[in-house]
Structure formats: structure tokens, C-alpha cells
Amino acid sequence: MLADAAAGLRRNGLMAAAATTTMALALLVAGGGFVVSANLAHLAGTLEAQVEVVGFFRRDVPPAAQERVLAQTVALGGTSAATLVTRAEALRRLQQTYRSMASVPAVLPGNPLPDSIEVRVADPRRIREVAEALRAMEGVEDVVYGAAVVDRVIALTRAVRVAGLVATALLVGCALVIIVNTIRLAVAARRQEIEIMALVGASPGFVRGPFLVEGLLQGAAAALAATVALTAAYLVLAARAAASLPFLPVLAPGAVLPAALAVLWSLGLVVGLGGSEIGLRRYLTA
């Protein structure tokens, strides 16, 4: 059957090459879309993880009351970290961050900063809920959490995921249509062969087998070509991005390529096999 499929590919070389090239391009675009989508999701995730809620205590709140707020905050659930920051620590950080202003506290009558509580939430979508709960707690004067930034990051993440899925679905759909049509043409070019097979008593499996294997081989060849192109392109682009845009959190090749290639190969084989099956159906039931 494998020999028949290989012979079929040889006989219809041009058609097979056209189908394989088309599928390879579609798979490359789908694989590229997956990689870009994964990187954007990673970027969004990184930004999300950096967003935190800060609650500022009134100046008269004693440490024991602050500890109670900390305990209540942890008890809310959904937080990944919660720590109390004394006004002295806050001032030290300020001086560290703005070194040119290191001498400013010396001219002030005292430390003007309040004690605070810093909270990181496990799921960024719950940040608003945690902030409101913190605001309602005894002794908390104000809460800051960069609502707009968080909301935009969450919206961006969702948009990236949805757009990635839609783009991939569209491209896979296009690839399937192209493959079905090219395989249908290949089958049409060999309809006499199929007719003779059926008339001399070849079993349906024998008639379909070589065509299905052909589709599978074309899918595998296309996936292989797309694998080489995608891997090479990602290695080059990721290295360049790391060098010229160090603040951009680009996924390491080992973290994204295995999944992208698994998707690409699955699509290639399924589309090759499925395309052959659909292409054959018309002639074998006609």
C-alpha cells in the first residue's frame, strides 16, 4: 500500500507538490500564529503577575491592627502573596528608587509615608474584588491597584487568546479546503484507475488505502517542511528579540516549539488524511 501511495505521488508529481506546498504554507502560518499567540499570552501573563494591590493604613493604626488586616486579607483566598510594609521600609525603597532624592527626608520634619499592605492575587481577574474587600477593612485609608492597567492587560490577554484561536481556526479551515480540492483533483485525474479497481474486484479498503496513505504522506511532508521553517525562523527571531528588546519576555524555543510543532504535525496529518477521505468520498459513492 505504501509502495502504491509512493507510486501515486510519483505519477501525480506536480499535483502532489502543489498540494504539499500549499499545506506546508498553511501549516507554517498556523504554527506561526500559535507561536505569536503563545508569546503574547506569555507577555500578558508576565504583566498580570506584576500587578498588585496596595492598601495604605491610617497613621493611627497600631501594628496589631495591621496584622489583623493581613490575616483577613489572606483569609479572603485567591492571594499569592501579602506583606506588611512599614513606613520606614517604604521610605528606604523610595530613596533606593530615586537616588537623586536621597537627601530629601533629611529636610522633612518626619517620614510622611504611611504603613501599607502589599497584596498579589493569584488570578488577576479577582484583583478588583480583593481591592474592594481591602478598602472595607478597619484602618485601611486608601487602596491603589492600577485598575485601568489591570483591566487593559486582562482585556488584551483575552483578545490575544480569542484572536489566536480564531486565526488558527480560519487558517486550518482554509488549509483543509485547499487540500480537499487538490486531492479531489488528484483523485479525479485517477478516476479511471479507481473505476477499474472497483470493477476487477478490489476491496473498498484497497481502493481507498493508497489514496489515504498518499494524503498522510503529503501531510507529513508538509508538516516536516513547516517544522524546519518555523524552527529556523523562531530561533533567529527569538535570539534577535532577546538581544535588541531585552525587556520583552520572549518564550524560550524549548518552551513554545514542542507544543507548536505538536499542533502543526497533528493538523498536517489530520488534514492530509481528512482531505483524502473527503476527496475520495465523492468518487467512491458516485
Place this chain on the structure above:
Amino acid sequence: MIHFDGVGKRYPTGVAALSQVTVRIDPGEFVFLVGPTGSGKSTFLKLIQAIERPTTGRVVVDGDDVGALPAAAVPRLRRRLGVVFQEFKLLPDRTVADNVAFALRVTGTDPVEIGPRVQWALETVGMAPRADDLPARLSGGEQQRVCLARAIVTRPRVVLADEPTGNLDPEAAWEIVQLLARINLRGTTVLVSTHNPTLVDILRRRVIELCAGRIVRDEARGLYQATR
């Protein structure tokens, strides 16, 4: 070997191709199927191959009831039949030998057997010297002989020939009918549909005449036209 019992065939378009056809063809017979275009000859042959199923009655071929045959069993029936087509149906991109071997390969014949059997079939039809040629390099008569070799290479119990001489000159047509007669001498049942009166009249074999889907004549040593 072949038994039609009250067979009717009506196509979904409403055309009644055969009605009340009852006939028996015994093993080893040579039968001409004659009649005008549209009389039901092709439908008769299609029913034997299970390409079509009867609307009424029973068609039994080599013990199998075609009407009740499950789809999965059809290939097994067809392997016992050899078919010759008016338009040859040879694969243009394969040699003569490959075209003949095709029928064996697609029916799962042991590869060791294929070479000798192809050689035997080509020798039987006198085409062994052209084994490596492509069909395009052959005359019509030669192409039909290759088609005949492909039909007999599976050693079928029945050879069906649908207008096998329709595209041939008289000399080539006579060669094909002689080959069919020689194959019949080895015990193979041969059923030939034809419009060629000369061949029928020279050979004087059993003639079944169809007209408007009914058998109007069945003679043991008949002529193309009924004798009045």
C-alpha cells in the same frame, strides 16, 4: 452459472430498463446478447456485476444472489468475473504488462504469482512481445487484446464483454471474437453484447435478443437477425 428469474430494473429516473427477464446461462456457454440501443443489454451486464441491483426478481451469479449481496461481498463476486469494455479502459501511463498485472495487484494476488500469470495472459492474446509498450503505441485491436488479457488474468469463471468490437475494424473485431471463443473452449463462460451481425452470424452460438427490456428471442445457434 447466471440465472435471471423474473428480473425487472427500473432506474430512479423512472426508466424501466428490464422487465420480467427470465433466463439461465450454464457454465461453459458462449452467449451473444443482441438488441437495439436502449434495449437493456448494458443493464443486463451491470446486474451481473452488481453495479446495479434488480428492482424485482432475482439475479444469481455463480451461486450469489446479487440483489441480497452485501456491499462488502461485491468485490468477491467481481473477482470471479472478467470484464472487457468497448473503450478498453487501459491506464495510459502504464505498460501493457502493468495494465494486466493491475487486476492481480489490486485483488491482493501473491506477488510471486503475478509475473507468470501476466505472461500467460499476454501469450494467450498474442501480446507478449508488446509487454513493455504503453497503450498509446498500440492499435485499437491490440489495446482490446490487452483489455482481454486483463480480464482473463484473474482466471474468472465468466467473461463479460460489453460491445468489445464497437471501436474496431472488421479484421481486429474478428480476432477479438476468435480469442473470446478460444477462452470459452477452456471452460470459461463468455457473454458478449454486440451490434456486429457478421460476427454473430459466422460464429453461430447462442443468441439472446433483448428489445425494450424484454427477451424476445433465445436461440441455441442463432443469427443476429431472427429467421422468419
